[in-house]
Amino acid sequence: MKQTASELCPALTDGTAKAVIFDLDGVLVTTDNCHFLAWNRMAQEEGIPFDRKINDRLRGVSRMESLEIILEKSPRTYTEEEKLALAERKNNYYKELIGTLERDAILPGALAMLDFCRTHGLKTAIGSSSKNTKAILTRLGMTELFDAIADGNDIKHSKPAPDVFLCAAEKLGLAPALCLVAEDADAGIAAAKAAGMRVIAVGPAASNPDADFALPQGFAPLL
Ligand code: BG6
C-alpha cells in the first residue's frame, strides 16, 4: 500500500528534525548483497562456513571487524598479515561487483525519500562505515543528492560507536538531536542512539526495539 513519507515517519514533517543521515549499504542501495557475495566467495575459498545469518551480523561493521566475525567459524587461525590479505581479497571481489552496478541498484523508494527530504527543507547526509562509499555514489550518480558525506575514511571507530553519525552532523553544522538516522543494521541503530539521534529502522533492523520508526519494506511504500 502506498504511504506518504510523513505517514512512515511523522518526525520528518513535525519540525523536530532538520536532517536525515542515511546509511548507504542496504538502506539506499543493494550493495549489502555485494558485501555478502564477496565475503561468501572468500569464505568458500578458505573453507570457512558462512551464510546469510552470519552476514546479518556484519551489517554496519567495518571490514576488519567483519572478518573477525567470519573467522569465528574458521577451522584454522590466521596471522595478522594473513588477515589483512583476506580482507584485501574480499575488497577486490567487492570492487569487481560494485564496478558493474547500474541505477537499478538504488533501492525502491530511496530516490523518492531523498527528494521528499530536500523539498521539505531537510538536509541529507550519508553516514556509512564503508570506505567504498564515494566510489558507489559516483558510479550511481548520487553524490549531488547529499549535503554531507561521512564514511569509513573519516572515522577510527565504526558502528556501534557513534563516530560516523557525529561526523555527519558536524559536517552538516547541526546538533545531533536534530538529525534522524536511517539504518538497516543493529550496529547502526546502537550507533545512532549513542549519538543522541532518533532512528528510522529499515528492512532487517525494523524489528529492533530501539528503533523510533520501523519500515520493514524500506522506502518502497513511497512509490
Ligand atoms: C558497511 C557495511 O556499510 O560498510 C558492512 O554494512 C561493511 O557490511 C562496511 O563491512 C565496511 O565496508 P568497506 O566497503 O569499507 O569494506
Ligand code: MG
Ligand atoms: Mg547498512
